[in-house]
């Protein structure tokens with residue numbers, strides 16, 4: 001998917017006030033595909049500053065991996081819908097067919113394959129509960145799964161005798177193939193599901209989902225992808241990935257309102273996967289069987305629609321190139337600090353827009369407190385006994401913000 005034209009953007013602005021400002025400021029530019037080592041982005045720092053001005057962030061947000069910040073057009077669309085809804089008479093309906101078309105096109109998902117849910121956790125639970133697994137059936141995954149991607153399997157293990165088996169993946173592999181080989185070596189005749197985090201929340205490593213899905217398909221194994229991070233950060237082509245289930249949180253990198261997520265189900269799996277919540281459409285053979293969960297908040301969906309429009313206005317490839325370019329700048333700057341040990345991959349092709357590290361003489365907890373005093377928000381990864389600090393680089397981060405953070409870390413106090 002390419003960046004949209006200024007004309008399209010102005011048309012969208014009629015539906016989403018706030019995009020007009022962006023349309024006026026963004027230069028026309030050719031979108032780039034990201035390469036293994038992303039070159040400098042086509043927009044200059046002044047353009048990115050104007051994009052940053054679309055946010056109300058008070059400080060420096062380096063934790064998009066937990067949740068992103070909504071830009072003004074998203075806030076406006078959400079709030080306007082919320083107000084209009086409370087008029088009760090003459091409420092504005094979300095244009096669901098148009099919205100679904102936009103989100104499917106953004107992610108290149110199959111038509112009719114996208115269900116709107118609350119988040120990755122809920123989407124992963126739908127997938128896990130919807131597949132019929134018997135005692136002894138194995139679900140294979142890594143030791144780096146977030147609670148949102150693993151608790152659904154742990155519950156099945158406790159309740160149904162399913163075996164949830166995890167292995168330690170190589171964290172600094174030479175290439176994709178080393179990761180594929182590591183997964184392949186763990187598959188047994190009992191393996192029924194590969195539960196794959198597209199991007200590891202611990203280190204930001206990108207896993208080769210398309211290759212792993214192919215590996216699974218060749219063996220009749222179901223693929224469930226925890227895609228909490230990529231949409232809005234990487235150029236995602238769901239039909240090319242071809243997973244059976246892809247779960248995501250649009251309130252992270254896609255910058256939609258909190259409490260919005262998607263479950264994308266392969267067309268071959270929709271009719272045979274049980275819905276987690278049964279409501280009016282539970283027996284329908286279409287994607288709505290997962291989506292109809294009683295009354296929910298459509299203002300969030302209106303905000304999600306505006307978030308997709310906002311990112312299309314900039315261009316997915318442009319955003320990926322920017323985010324990963326900033327992460328590389330950060331990675332390289334941190335690599336020059338003598339006390340820092342990077343845990344994110346050295347191969348830039350496997351690195352996303354999250355960089356994790358440890359530092360001699362202090363802990364992630366203390367570093368988080370130290371940067372917090374400069375109004376910088378970060379994530380401490382303390383799961384599984386790790387003690388990493390994780391920094392996310394999204395579109396409201398400027399090069400000078402990265403350099404400032406590196407300068408502060410250079411002077412981080414020893415405990």
Ligand SMILES: Cc1ncc(COP(=O)(O)O)c(C=O)c1O
Pocket residue numbers: 065066119120121122146147148149197199200201226228229249
């Ligand atoms: C890899 C991964 N999976 C799942 C989740 C859970 O996301 P949510 O709380 O939006 O369901 C997260 C949250 O950070 C995550 O990083």
